Amino acid sequence: MTNIKSVILAAGKGTRMKSETPKVLHKIFEKPLLGYVLDNVKDITNEDFVIVGHHAEEVTEFVEKNYASAKTVLQSPQLGTGHAVSMVCPHLQNFDGQVLILCGDTPLITKETLNKFVEHHNSNNSDLTVMSTIFENPTNYGRIIRENDNSLKCIVEEKDATPEQKAVKEVNAGIYLLNWSKIKPAFSQLTSNNAQGEYYLTDIIAWGKKEKLNVNAYILENNEEIYGINSRSNLATATSIMNTRKLNSLMDNGVTIVDPSSTWISEDTEIGADTIIYPATYIEGKNTIGKNCKIGPCAHLRGNVEIADNCKIGNFVEVKNSKIDHHTNAGHLSYIGDSELGSNINIGAGTITANYNPLTKTKSKTIMKDHVKIGSNSVLVAPVTIEDGANIGAGSIITKNIPSWSLALTRSPLKILTDWVKKQ
Ligand code: UD1
Numbered sequence: 227m228t229n230i231k232s233v234i235l236a237a238g239k240g241t242r243m244k245s246e247t248p249k250v251l252h253k254i255f256e257k258p259l260l261g262y263v264l265d266n267v268k269d270i271t272n273e274d275f276v277i278v279g280h281h282a283e284e285v286t287e288f289v290e291k292n293y294a295s296a297k298t299v300l301q302s303p304q305l306g307t308g309h310a311v312s313m314v315c316p317h318l319q320n321f322d323g324q325v326l327i328l329c330g331d332t333p334l335i336t337k338e339t340l341n342k343f344v345e346h347h348n349s350n351n352s353d354l355t356v357m358s359t360i361f362e363n364p365t366n367y368g369r370i371i372r373e374n375d376n377s378l379k380c381i382v383e384e385k386d387a388t389p390e391q392k393a394v395k396e397v398n399a400g401i402y403l404l405n406w407s408k409i410k411p412a413f414s415q416l417t418s419n420n421a422q423g424e425y426y427l428t429d430i431i432a433w434g435k436k437e438k439l440n441v442n443a444y445i446l447e448n449n450e451e452i453y454g455i456n457s458r459s460n461l462a463t464a465t466s467i468m469n470t471r472k473l474n475s476l477m478d479n480g481v482t483i484v485d486p487s488s489t490w491i492s493e494d495t496e497i498g499a500d501t502i503i504y505p506a507t508y509i510e511g512k513n514t515i516g517k518n519c520k521i522g523p524c525a526h527l528r529g530n531v532e533i534a535d536n537c538k539i540g541n542f543v544e545v546k547n548s549k550i551d552h553h554t555n556a557g558h559l560s561y562i563g564d565s566e567l568g569s570n571i572n573i574g575a576g577t578i579t580a581n582y583n584p585l586t587k588t589k590s591k592t593i594m595k596d597h598v599k600i601g602s603n604s605v606l607v608a609p610v611t612i613e614d615g616a617n618i619g620a621g622s623i624i625t626k627n628i629p630s631w632s633l634a635l636t637r638s639p640l641k642i643l644t645d646w647v648k649k650q
């Protein structure tokens with residue numbers, strides 16, 4: 227396998243988000259934008275450099291906590307995209323492989339596209355490949371300028387473009403693959419002699435041509451994939467595109483989505499065939515749902531949820547960080563958090579696993595073994611284990627472990643006062 231390292235540009239300000247949170251840490255289905263880019267390169271690269279500047283500490287914290295193969299490199303001040311990439315030069319002095327450059331704010335690019343991009347670069351024996359795409363309205367993008375023989379000439383930024391250049395619809399997608407040792411010298415030769423006074427990464431195209439290197443473009447057919455996030459409205463659009471993609475792929479693989487227009491499922495959720503997802507269900511984070519389950523309407527899965535085959539998670543049921551074995555049902559109005567549920571369990575309506583102690587700010591686990599039955603409106607105060615086949619009477623508050631095949635109930639005895647009403 228080729229030795230590929232990535233450089234992900236994430237130092238920019240993101241002014242239009244109007245936020246205290248750095249742009250690349252805004253989330254789609256609870257995963258930061260930068261996480262999508264890092265996940266997409268994971269199988270292609272062996273090391274990733276994230277260029278940080280604005281809110282560098284927060285971005286660094288996210289990267290260090292979640293991505294062992296990634297390092298952050300500080301760019302301060304931010305003098306342009308070319309300057310940003312040049313920050314990795316000291317880290318790659320003797321590196322002889324390839325460098326894949328991407329932006330931290332384009333979460334819709336797919337692994338398939340990145341793989342094809344790398345293949346295209348290698349099969350053309352390219353020294354430098356830039357990804358391009360066609361936009362009917364190319365405003366704001368750098369334009370791809372070609373020679374008469376259709377080979378690449380240069381990239382011109384919107385602000386530097388002549389009216390003829392502005393009419394070009396082929397744009398720079400902002401993704402590049404470089405044979406590092408060949409292109410590295412460009413970074414000490416970039417100038418900021420342009421309308422924005424910045425060191426443009428895009429100038430490496432003209433530089434490569436001047437050096438008689440093999441410079442190519444890979445034209446991306448689906449321009450949706452390079453959709454960048456600059457505003458809250460862009461964020462909503464990207465979420466919706468990602469969701470539609472996910473729902474279509476699930477339906478193609480045998481999952482019924484009753485109402486795609488009201489169903490939200492994260493990219494990182496796997497669902498088995500013949501499962502039915504009812505309307506207004508929201509599934510975020512990383513989850514696996516088995517075959518032949520029924521989820522919703524109005525269910526909320528919040529991540530790290532594993533549900534085996536033939537289960538039912540019904541209306542107004544919230545599940546978080548829990549494992550649920552086959553043929554277990556939680557039909558109505560429940561909260562299941564930090565729990566481990568066996569098979570063939572029935573969770574009555576209104577059951578709550580009380581997993582959080584607000585005084586100690588700690589979370590504890592609820593364990594239910596196979597064949598347990600929980601009566602409606604029960605509270606299971608964690609940490610607690612309900613052993614095989616035990617029954618919990620409706621309305622109980624369970625604060626101790628319950629042995630197998632026993633009945634536990636905390637309800638006060640029912641009193642009936644005959645003719646009480648008439649006597650009043
Ligand atoms: C850039 C390209 C443009 C392309 C477009 C695709 C240049 C000069 N232009 O334009 O041709 O069509 O992307 O989206 O490269 N960044 C840094 N440090 C800096 C400046 C930027 O890390 O000093 C980061 C930003 O955070 C962002 C990325 O680089 O993630 C792109 O920067 P941005 O300012 O958005 O460039 P564009 O004007 O969109």
Ligand code: MG
Nearest residue numbers: 329331454456
């Ligand atoms: Mg941009």
